[in-house]
Amino acid sequence: MTGALPVLYSFRRCPYAIRARMTLRYSGVQVELREVVLRDMPRELLACSPKATVPVLVLPDGNVIEESRDIMQWTLAQHDPHHWQPQPGSPGAAVAQDLITANDLEFKPQLDRYKYAERYPQHSRAWYRSQGERFLADLEQRLTGHAWLLGDHISIADIAIFPFIRQFALVDRAWFDAGTWLHLRHWLDGLLQAELFTAVMHKYPAWRSGEPGSLFP
Ligand SMILES: N[C@@H](CCC(=O)N[C@@H](CS)C(=O)NCC(=O)O)C(=O)O
Numbered sequence: 258m259t260g261a262l263p264v265l266y267s268f269r270r271c272p273y274a275i276r277a278r279m280t281l282r283y284s285g286v287q288v289e290l291r292e293v294v295l296r297d298m299p300r301e302l303l304a305c306s307p308k309a310t311v312p313v314l315v316l317p318d319g320n321v322i323e324e325s326r327d328i329m330q331w332t333l334a335q336h337d338p339h340h341w342q343p344q345p346g347s348p349g350a351a352v353a354q355d356l357i358t359a360n361d362l363e364f365k366p367q368l369d370r371y372k373y374a375e376r377y378p379q380h381s382r383a384w385y386r387s388q389g390e391r392f393l394a395d396l397e398q399r400l401t402g403h404a405w406l407l408g409d410h411i412s413i414a415d416i417a418i419f420p421f422i423r424q425f426a427l428v429d430r431a432w433f434d435a436g437t438w439l440h441l442r443h444w445l446d447g448l449l450q451a452e453l454f455t456a457v458m459h460k461y462p463a464w465r466s467g468e469p470g471s472l473f474p
Contacts, residue, residue, distance in 0.1 A: 263288045264315040265328075265473065266302045268295055269460060272420030273325035274312040278457040279416050280329045282474040284336040288314070290473035291464035299466055326357060329413055341413045349407045353414040356406060360418045364392040368421055372428050386432075389425055393438055396422070400440035419448045 265288040267274040298309050305321045306313045314322040322328050333342045343349035367389040374382035406414045426433040461471045
């Protein structure tokens with residue numbers, strides 16, 4: 258493995274890591290992928306990112322990008338062939354930022370409580386689900402009459418949010434399929450079937466210290 262590549266510490270099923278890998282694959286920026294075990298984070302990762310979450314991107318110059326959203330931004334700044342990134346200062350740019358923030362700060366905690374309701378006995382699973390449904394309703398409205406969240410063009414917002422909607426739907430797919438999320442379901446299923454997603458879900462062996470990682474994409 259060449260030492261000149263950025264190193265991506267990743268975990269296959271982590272939604273934050275999925276959106277980072279999808280963006281890297283789209284942009285064609287090559288990295289050395291190191292698949293981690295969450296409960297046994299490698300010391301190399303902890304040395305450069307003590308907060309101990311994935312994904313983390315370590316650049317060849319030693320800079321460390323510790324947030325998946327920043328990894329997406331950095332990657333698109335390298336190469337963005339189909340303009341996932343809205344024009345800076347455009348209304349689309351503001352909407353994308355707001356949607357991703359709502360996803361990360363409001364919807365993700367609701368998703369966790371819905372998914373792991375037994376750990377949060379204050380409310381029922383259905384109650385936590387109803388909290389998350391408000392975000393689904395917003396997305397459904399945006400997708401009514403448009404293929405993508407910002408309009409007729411796929412963007413960073415679709416990819417940043419998709420892995421979390423996937424998880425939400427997976428908690429009880431029968432419930433999700435029976436709901437009124439016609440356009441959201443279509444959007445989700447399209448992305449689930451896209452090569453961009455299926456390819457980044459390839460299973461890599463857990464990385465071991467001192468061994469080369471895997472070339473990605
Ligand atoms: N804000 C971070 C969140 C990353 C995150 O929470 N990743 C989870 C996995 S999905 C993690 O590494 N958790 C550490 C653990 O469970 O020990 C980002 O966007 O990258």
